[in-house]
Amino acid sequence: MGMRIQVESLIKMKQLKLPIVVMTCYDCPTAKLQDAAGIDVVFVGDSVGQNVLGYVGPQQVTMSDMLHHTRAVNRGVQDALLMVDLPYGSYQTPEMAVENGLLLVDAGAEVVKLEGGREVRDQVIALVGAGIGVVGHIGYTPQTRIGERPLYGDRADEAVLVLEDALALETAGALGVVLECIPERVAEVVTTHLSIPTIGIGAGRVCDGQVLVVNDLLGFYEAPFRFVRQYANIRDIMKGAFVAYAADVRSGQFPAEEHRFLMKNKELRAFREQIESLAQGSND
Ligand code: KIV
Numbered sequence: 498m499g500m501r502i503q504v505e506s507l508i509k510m511k512q513l514k515l516p517i518v519v520m521t522c523y524d525c526p527t528a529k530l531q532d533a534a535g536i537d538v539v540f541v542g543d544s545v546g547q548n549v550l551g552y553v554g555p556q557q558v559t560m561s562d563m564l565h566h567t568r569a570v571n572r573g574v575q576d577a578l579l580m581v582d583l584p585y586g587s588y589q590t591p592e593m594a595v596e597n598g599l600l601l602v603d604a605g606a607e608v609v610k611l612e613g614g615r616e617v618r619d620q621v622i623a624l625v626g627a628g629i630g631v632v633g634h635i636g637y638t639p640q641t642r643i644g645e646r647p648l649y650g651d652r653a654d655e656a657v658l659v660l661e662d663a664l665a666l667e668t669a670g671a672l673g674v675v676l677e678c679i680p681e682r683v684a685e686v687v688t689t690h691l692s693i694p695t696i697g698i699g700a701g702r703v704c705d706g707q708v709l710v711v712n713d714l715l716g717f718y719e720a721p722f723r724f725v726r727q728y729a730n731i732r733d734i735m736k737g738a739f740v741a742y743a744a745d746v747r748s749g750q751f752p753a754e755e756h757r758f759l760m761k762n763k764e765l766r767a768f769r770e771q772i773e774s775l776a777q778g779s780n781d
Contacts (some may be wrong), residue, residue: 502537502578504607504630507673510537510705511694517673517706519580519696520714523549523566527711528573538696539574540610540708541567543582543640548712554643558584560597564604571605580632581606585640591623598629610675612638614662618669625670633666635659636700637678647699647722650679656686663687663695675708676700678724699724 510517519538522528523545531539545566546552567581581601588594588611598609608630611617617633624631636659637649650659659679666674673694676684681701688695688703697704699722709725712718716727745751760768 501576504578504672506578507538507694507706508692511692517694517696519706519708521545521548521708521710521712522570522573523711525569525573528570528577531711532574532577536577537706538580538608538708539570539577541570541579541581541606542610542710543584544710548710548717555640556585556643558582560584560587560600563587564600567601567604567606574605578607579605580608580610583609583611588617588620591619594620595623595627595629598624598631599627602629608632608672610634612640614658615665618665621666621669621671631669631671632673632675632696633663633671634675634677635662635666636676639677647678648680649677650683656680656683659683660687660690663691667691667693673706676704 507517517537518535519540520531520536521542521544522531522539523541528539541563543555543558543563545562546555546558549566550558550562552558563581563584567579571579581604583594583597583601587597594611594617598606601609609624610632611620611624612634614633614635621631621633637645637647642649650656656679659676660683663674663676671693673696674687674691675696675698676687677697678699681703684695684697684700685703688705694705696706696708698708698710713721713725714728715731716729717732719732721727742751
């Protein structure tokens with residue numbers, strides 16, 4: 498077991514220039530593997546909707562979905578920091594943010610993430626006031642921009658808004674900010690202007706940390722986003738295993754001898770005798 502990552506560790510890691518490694522996670526066995534692999538922040542993203550639940554977008558994800566998956570992931574995490582998304586519609590007011598943030602904390606979240614910049618300033622202040630660590634998320638924000646072109650901040654006026662939003666989140670007390678799909682040069686300016694860490698996804702090489710969606714990096718999908726590196730081809734591995742299993746069952750190759758349970762001859766003889774006497778009794 499390594500050292501438990503604390504909420505304060507994120508800012509320390511930025512100061513020490515230690516890259517922060519974040520990965521989405523939706524279930525307990527994957528959480529155990531991520532934890533053992535030394536992932537710093539295991540993150541129950543609302544991308545659980547598309548990646549696990551078969552939803553078309555993050556707007557369908559409910560608090561009950563997030564609580565269910567947070568509890569599962571929490572059972573698998575020992576050392577990593579557990580960050581959880583507040584889903585769409587769960588933080589429209591500061592009161593709602595705190596009420597739902599506390600439910601996520603109760604399920605195991607150590608930090609909650611929410612989307613938006615200046616418009617969620619009051620929610621961040623309220624969450625921090627309630628003792629809940631908060632990470633912001635700006636740039637491309639899937640909960641409200643789904644269907645729009647993913648790149649954001651490549652126009653000067655948008656880039657200024659990204660910086661202003663990041664600074665507003667920091668001032669409100671956020672302890673980090675996710676930057677999604679913005680030009681590397683904008684991410685660089687934001688990263689140098691903030692004392693809290695930036696976590697990039699499609700934001701280039703300069704952020705204080707990186708986050709990837711576990712399904713993307715494992716290669717579940719044939720056409721990954723431009724900003725994804727696939728570290729495995731789980732799609733082919735899983736499909737190959739399913740095809741082989743079906744073929745073995747159909748051809749009688751599975752189960753094989755070594756998969757059987759045996760019984761002592763004495764017990765087998767007694768079993769047969771009892772069956773015979775039962776059969777005789779019912780014939781009498
Ligand atoms: O839910 C999610 O997967 C996210 C990432 C895009 C950072 O918020």
